[in-house]
Amino acid sequence: MKFLSEKNPDIKRTYEIINEGISKRAVIVIMACCSVLYEGRARSRLADGDRMVMIKTDGSFLVHQDRNLEPVNWQPPKSQCKASLKEGLLHIEGARRNPPERLEVEIHSTYMASYFIGEDSKDLELAGYEADMVDMAFESPELIEKGFRPTSREYSTENGFIDILGKDQDGNLMVLEFKSRRAGINAVKQLKRYLDCFADHKQFVRGLLVAPSVTDDASDLLKEYKLEFKELEPPMEFDGDKNLTLDFFNNIE
Amino acid sequence: MKFLSEKNPDIKRTYEIINEGISKRAVIVIMACCSVLYEGRARSRLADGDRMVMIKTDGSFLVHQDRNLEPVNWQPPKSQCKASLKEGLLHIEGARRNPPERLEVEIHSTYMASYFIGEDSKDLELAGYEADMVDMAFESPELIEKGFRPTSREYSTENGFIDILGKDQDGNLMVLEFKSRRAGINAVKQLKRYLDCFADHKQFVRGLLVAPSVTDDASDLLKEYKLEFKELEPPMEFDGDKNLTLDFFNNIE
DNA sequence: TAATTAATTTCGCTA
DNA sequence: TAGCGAAGTTAATTA
Numbered sequence: 001m002k003f004l005s006e007k008n009p010d011i012k013r014t015y016e017i018i019n020e021g022i023s024k025r026a027v028i029v030i031m032a033c034c035s036v037l038y039e040g041r042a043r044s045r046l047a048d049g050d051r052m053v054m055i056k057t058d059g060s061f062l063v064h065q066d067r068n069l070e071p072v073n074w075q076p077p078k079s080q081c082k083a084s085l086k087e088g089l090l091h092i093e094g095a096r097r098n099p100p101e102r103l104e105v106e107i108h109s110t111y112m113a114s115y116f117i118g119e120d121s122k123d124l125e126l127a128g129y130e131a132d133m134v135d136m137a138f139e140s141p142e143l144i145e146k147g148f149r150p151t152s153r154e155y156s157t158e159n160g161f162i163d164i165l166g167k168d169q170d171g172n173l174m175v176l177e178f179k180s181r182r183a184g185i186n187a188v189k190q191l192k193r194y195l196d197c198f199a200d201h202k203q204f205v206r207g208l209l210v211a212p213s214v215t216d217d218a219s220d221l222l223k224e225y226k227l228e229f230k231e232l233e234p235p236m237e238f239d240g241d242k243n244l245t246l247d248f249f250n251n252i253e
Numbered sequence: 254m255k256f257l258s259e260k261n262p263d264i265k266r267t268y269e270i271i272n273e274g275i276s277k278r279a280v281i282v283i284m285a286c287c288s289v290l291y292e293g294r295a296r297s298r299l300a301d302g303d304r305m306v307m308i309k310t311d312g313s314f315l316v317h318q319d320r321n322l323e324p325v326n327w328q329p330p331k332s333q334c335k336a337s338l339k340e341g342l343l344h345i346e347g348a349r350r351n352p353p354e355r356l357e358v359e360i361h362s363t364y365m366a367s368y369f370i371g372e373d374s375k376d377l378e379l380a381g382y383e384a385d386m387v388d389m390a391f392e393s394p395e396l397i398e399k400g401f402r403p404t405s406r407e408y409s410t411e412n413g414f415i416d417i418l419g420k421d422q423d424g425n426l427m428v429l430e431f432k433s434r435r436a437g438i439n440a441v442k443q444l445k446r447y448l449d450c451f452a453d454h455k456q457f458v459r460g461l462l463v464a465p466s467v468t469d470d471a472s473d474l475l476k477e478y479k480l481e482f483k484e485l486e487p488p489m490e491f492d493g494d495k496n497l498t499l500d501f502f503n504n505i506e
Numbered sequence: 507t508a509a510t511t512a513a514t515t516t517c518g519c520t521a
Numbered sequence: 522t523a524g525c526g527a528a529g530t531t532a533a534t535t536a
Contacts, residue, residue, distance in 0.1 A: 001303050001364050003284065007258055027319045029282065029305060031256065031369050041434065041514040042381030043489045050254050050371025052282060054305070058320045065373050066280045067311045069329050070531060072377050076322050076516080098522090101514070111254050114365060116284050118303025120318050124325050128295030130527065160526095180527085181294070184509070215509065236296045294529040323516060329531080351507090354529070383512065413510095433512085437524070468524070 002026075005114035011090045014110040018083040018092065021055070021115030028055040031111040036063055036073045040101020046072060053092065053105055055081050061094035061103055075103040125238050130180040133234040134163050137176070137210065141166070144210065144230055148174065157197040160190070163210075172206050173198065179211035180234040187211065188221040195227075255279075258367035264343045267363040271336040271345065274308070274368030281308040284364040289316055289326045293354020299325060306345065306358055308334050314347035314356060328356045378491050383433035386487040387416050390429070390463065394419070397463065397483055401427065410450040413443070416463075426451065426458045433487040436464035441474040448480075 003026075009017060014030065021028040030053040036046040051072070052064040061075035075081075075094035083092050090107040134153065141148040147169025155162040164176040175198070177191040191207045198205045207227040214222070214229055222229055256279075262270060267283065274281040283306040289299040304325070305317040314328035328334075328347035337344050343360040387406065394401040400422025408415040417429040428451070430444040444460045451458045460480040467475070467482055475482055 001284075001286070003260075003364050005258065005260055005365050007256075027305065029284070031254075031282070031367075031371075033254070033371075038514070042379055042487075043491075044377050044379040044514080045491065046377050047375040049373030049375045050369065051373060052280065052307070052369075054317070056317075056319055056321075060320070060322045062322065064307070064309075066309055066369075066371060067313070067330065068309075068532085069313045069315070069327060070515090071322075074322060074514080076514090077320065099514085103514095111256050111369065111371075112258050112367060114284075116303065116305075116319075116364065118284075118286075118319060118364075120302030120304060122300040122302045124297050124299050126295055126297040126529080128529075181529090186510090217509075234295075238296075238298065291529070297529080321517080323530090327529085329529095352529090379514085381514075434514090439525090470524080 001116060001118045003114060003116040003118075005112065007112055009110050009113050011088065011107065011110070012085065014107060014113045015083050015085050015090050017113040017115060018055075022081060022083070024115065024117060025057045026115035026117045027057060028053075028113075028115045030054075030107070030113045032107045032113075033109045033111075034063075034105050034107045036106075037104045038073050038102070040103075041099055044073065048108060050111070053107075055092075055094075059094070061092075063103075063105060073103055073105075075101070079103075127236045127238050128180060128234045130178050130234065133180050133210070133232065134178050136235050137178070137232065138164060143232060144176065144208070150176075157194060159193040159197055162194050168206065172204055173201065174206045174208055176208045176210055179209070181211070182213045182215060183209055183211035183218055184215045185218045185221050187214075188218045188225065188227065191227055192225050195225075254369060254371045256367060256369040256371075258365065260365055262363050262366050264341065264360065264363070265338065267360060267366045268336050268338050268343050270366040270368060271308075275334060275336070277368065277370060278310045279368035279370045280310060281306075281366075281368045283307075283360070283366045285360045285366075286362045286364075287316075287358050287360045289359075290357045291326050291355070294352055297326065301361060303364070306360075308345075308347075312347070314345075316356075316358060326356055326358075328354070332356075380489050380491050381433060381487045383431055383487065386433050386463070386485065387431050389488050390431070390485065391417060396485060397429065397461070403429075410447055412446040412450055415447050421459065425456065426454065427461055428458060429461045429463055432462070432464035434464070435466045435468060436462055436471055437468045438471045438474050440464065440467075441471045441478065441480065444480055445478050448478075 038044040054062045058077040059079040060077045062071040063073040079094040079096045081094040092105045095102040150166035152165045155165040163178045195207045210230045291297045307315045311330040312332040313330045315324040316326040318325045332347040334347040345358045348355040403419035405418045408418040416431045448460045
């Protein structure tokens with residue numbers, strides 16, 4: 001990896017490092033005392049303090065405080081970032097047109113300025129999506145209940161798309177709504193709205209909420225609406241990897 | 254600011270820097286080639302690549318690739334982070350109990366390892382919230398329309414809370430739903446559900462969607478449901494600062 | 507602690 | 522490009 005890192009560069013040198021990093025399409029990481037202004041979808045200001053400033057190769061622009069998971073200010077990918085020296089002050093501006101917004105960092109002193117040109121071709125593999133859960137149930141309908149036969153996925157209604165539509169072993173129509181996390185009352189209301197689309201249906205239609213768990217409120221509402229709940233966890237295997245167990249994952253307590 | 258930054262430290266030295274940073278409650282920033290595993294609410298793995306690893310003073314733990322605004326993997330504030338050397342490999346683990354989840358970064362080589370103990374007492378001031386918009390309309394009802402008289406905020410119905418309930422100059426009941434951004438069909442449906450709660454009301458009830466703009470679909474749906482739209486921007490002034498104009502904010506094109 | 511909701515949500519997908 | 526919906530959403534507020 002090619003990189004450059006300097007301690008306590010002065011304002012002018014920091015400016016040079018940022019420009020060099022931008023022109024080389026590097027990831028720029030700076031620790032500095034700065035103030036921040038944002039205007040666009042909302043508007044914010046942040047007085048002086050020590051923060052980490054990062055500009056990524058795709059134009060993502062982040063300002064992190066020493067606390068919180070999320071950046072205190074940011075600009076999304078594809079922002080145009082540029083540095084400028086004005087009256088002895090260093091400004092970094094990230095802007096974009098749609099929506100129009102602008103982030104400006106004013107750097108007063110720099111503790112460390114660096115940029116990195118690295119290799120990272122790998123993308124994240126992630127398991128546990130709601131979509132995978134629906135796929136699993138569609139392919140293995142016995143996970144829902146004995147005799148369940150799914151007929152369609154993403155069945156379109158005027159109140160949105162039903163995850164899975166099918167029939168139980170007695171031929172009753174079934175509407176399935178999936179949640180990959182604990183389901184709340186909104187999930188129940190959503191399911192109810194799907195069932196409303198079958199109000200003129202002659203036969204009884206069963207509504208089934210499928211999730212790892214439900215909140216107490218949601219459980220009550222299910223009873224009130226005469227809907228059902230089926231406990232099911234989202235699949236945690238990676239694609240093409242269904243049979244592999246990693247030691248790592250057995251270590252969690 | 255007190256800080257330490259070293260280039261190309263070996264694994265053992267990186268380990269020392271991390272431990273020193275953690276014990277001093279510093280912000281740790283590392284550029285390294287690493288792989289990442291996560292298990293908890295979901296499960297993920299990320300093969301080797303060059304990334305930025307950051308541990309904050311509140312236990313936030315982030316892994317950033319050179320692209321995307323969001324970290325590719327992370328652990329929220331209050332996570333327990335610790336480093337360990339196993340068979341010549343450096344592991345950093347961040348874990349928490351509720352929900353049970355664990356992030357593990359395996360570092361293969363380090364380009365830069367650093368920690369920073371800085372000062373940052375300032376919090377972000379932000380304007381442009383939906384809540385501010387509702388407040389503004391409640392206090393200045395003429396912004397909605399001449400003769401409008403708001404009666405309650407957060408009026409509770411079985412379909413959720415109505416932002417503002419009031420009456421127009423002819424005494425008609427009005428239900429107002431606010432969005433601080435462009436409103437879509439979901440906002441219209443939400444407003445419709447509030448109006449459904451007044452289905453047994455003897456008089457006509459007006460439904461008004463208040464937002465900076467609406468999507469075309471939402472506009473169509475408003476007509477279909479015979480609901481109205483009022484264009485209104487969220488307030489962009491900071492608290493206690495209503496009369497100040499900042500030069501900065503005039504610069505945006 | 508749990509549930510509800512807005513967010514400069516972001517991100518990916520689809521039309 | 523815009524709209525729609527899930528997300529390891531996060532973060533704040535309230536019960």
